[in-house]
Amino acid sequence: AQSVTQPDIHITVSEGASLELRCNYSYGATPYLFWYVQSPGQGLQLLLKYFSGDTLVQGIKGFEAEFKRSQSSFNLRKPSVHWSDAAEYFCAVGGSARQLTFGSGTQLTVLP
Amino acid sequence: ETGVTQSPTHLIKTRGQQVTLRCSSQSGHNTVSWYQQALGQGPQFIFQYYREEENGRGNFPPRFSGLQFPNYSSELNVNALELDDSALYLCASSLRTGSGDEAFFGQGTRLTVV
Numbered sequence: 001a002q003s004v005t006q007p008d009i010h011i012t013v014s015e016g017a018s019l020e021l022r023c024n025y026s027y028g029a030t031p032y033l034f035w036y037v038q039s040p041g042q043g044l045q046l047l048l049k050y051f052s053g054d055t056l057v058q059g060i061k062g063f064e065a066e067f068k069r070s071q072s073s074f075n076l077r078k079p080s081v082h083w084s085d086a087a088e089y090f091c092a093v094g095g096s097a098r099q100l101t102f103g104s105g106t107q108l109t110v111l112p
Numbered sequence: 113e114t115g116v117t118q119s120p121t122h123l124i125k126t127r128g129q130q131v132t133l134r135c136s137s138q139s140g141h142n143t144v145s146w147y148q149q150a151l152g153q154g155p156q157f158i159f160q161y162y163r164e165e166e167n168g169r170g171n172f173p174p175r176f177s178g179l180q181f182p183n184y185s186s187e188l189n190v191n192a193l194e195l196d197d198s199a200l201y202l203c204a205s206s207l208r209t210g211s212g213d214e215a216f217f218g219q220g221t222r223l224t225v226v
Contacts, residue, residue, distance in 0.1 A: 004154075036217075043116075043202055044155070044217040090154050098143060098206065099168045100215065102154035 002027045004091050006103035013081050014111045021076040021106050023091030033074040034092040034100065035065055044090065050074065061085070086110045115139060116205050116218035124224045125193050133188040133221045137205030143167070144186040145215065146178060147202040155202055161186055162208055190223075198225045 003026045013019055025031060032051050036044040048059025055067040065076045074091060088107050094100040115138035125131050137144050143162045147155035157170035161180035175191040184205070190197055200222050204215040 041222075043219040044204075046214060046216070049214060092154075098208065098215075099145065099157050099160055099170075100147075100155075100204075101157065102147075104152075104154045 002031075002093055002101045004093050004101055004103035006089075006091055006106050008106045009104070010107045010109070012109040012111060015083050016080050019076075019078045019081045019085070019108070021089050021091075021108070023074045023076065023103060024072050025074060025091070025093040026072065027093050029095065031093045032095060033065075033067060034094075035059065035063070035074075035076045036090045036092060036102075038088045038090065038105075040087075047076070047089075081108075081110055083110045083112065116203060116216050118201075118203050118218040118221050120221060121219065122222045122224075124226060127193055127195060127225055129193050130189065130191045131193060131223060133190075133201050133203075133223070135186045135188070135203030135205075135218060137184045137186065137203075138216050141205035141207045141216075142184055143206045143208045144180055144184065145204045145206070146186070146188045147204065148172075148197075149200040149202060149220070150196075151199070158188070193225045195225050198223060 005024045034049045035047040047063045050067045088105045090102050090105050092100040092102045117136045119134045145160040146158040149155040159169040160167045164180045177189045179187045200220040202220045203218045206215045
């Protein structure tokens with residue numbers, strides 16, 4: 001069975017500081033991995049995805065993530081956080097985008 | 113904005129009633145998936161439709177059912193509503209290419225069961 005663990009329920013950072021959100025997954029085959037962002041009352045917006053190839057993937061809004069097969073991790077990073085990045089972030093795994101298993105999310109608060 | 117539209121945006125129903133939620137997929141997409149997101153949780157996969165056939169189902173009871181139409185739009189039906197069915201219901205559309213497809217989500221329907 002596939003699963004996703006996001007160990008940090010809530011993270012607070014100051015504007016301009018760097019950010020790393022953790023994601024660990026369990027999947028029986030080569031995973032397709034995704035990070036989504038959700039603002040209050042909104043749907044999910046895709047930040048980035050990993051299907052194959054280069055293990056460091058670039059996404060929108062200055063985010064990047066690194067796939068580490070040996071650690072079953074797909075952590076999301078941003079070098080300098082902006083106040084508009086405050087939202088909930090979800091990591092997801094699936095066999096393509098068809099049937100995704102999501103983590104429970106990390107709520108990001110950005111201090112001025 | 114993704115081009116995936118869901119209706120209605122909000123809905124209040126009484127326990128035991130039935131509800132139908134609708135999703136219009138992004139142009140050109142042939143696959144629709146439905147997810148349930150309870151408050152404070154990540155989305156949970158309900159089921160998926162590909163070319164009008166159910167193509168996978170999560171751990172949800174049979175009172176959750178769906179349809180996909182020839183234009184690839186979709187409905188989610190829930191019978192005998194329970195209080196725990198209160199959640200944000202998300203629809204996602206994708207183009208099944210076999211090489212890794214990206215799902216685009218709608219804004220969701222907020223269902224409250226009282």
